[in-house]
Amino acid sequence: MATRIYVGNLPYTIGNEQLAQLFSAYGDVAEASVVMDRDSGQSKGFGFVEMNDDAAASNAIATLNGTALDNRTIRVSQAQPRAERSNGPRRSRDY
C-alpha cells in the first residue's frame, strides 16, 4: 500500500530531495516532490511524499506533523486527490 502525504508550510529552502531524505528516515520514500511555481521555479511552500509502507507513512506523519523545520511549523497529513491533468475541469466559458 502506498500512502501519499501532504507537507505544508515548508520553507522555500526545502527541495524535493531534502523532503525525500526527511521522510526516508521513517521509511522508504517512493516519491517526493516539492511543488514549485511553474513560472518562477520557486517552491510554493508545500510538497508531497509517497511512501510504499503506509505504517511508515503514518508514523512519519504523526512524527513530523507540527514540528518546526527551519523556522516554520510544518503541516504533515495525508494528501487529497489531485485533479486530473489530462482532462481537468475546464473553466473556459464559466456559465
Added chain:
DNA sequence: GTTGAGCGTT
C-alpha cells in the same frame, strides 16, 4: 507563502 498540471491559446 498551506493540497501538485498544463495550455502550445481554445
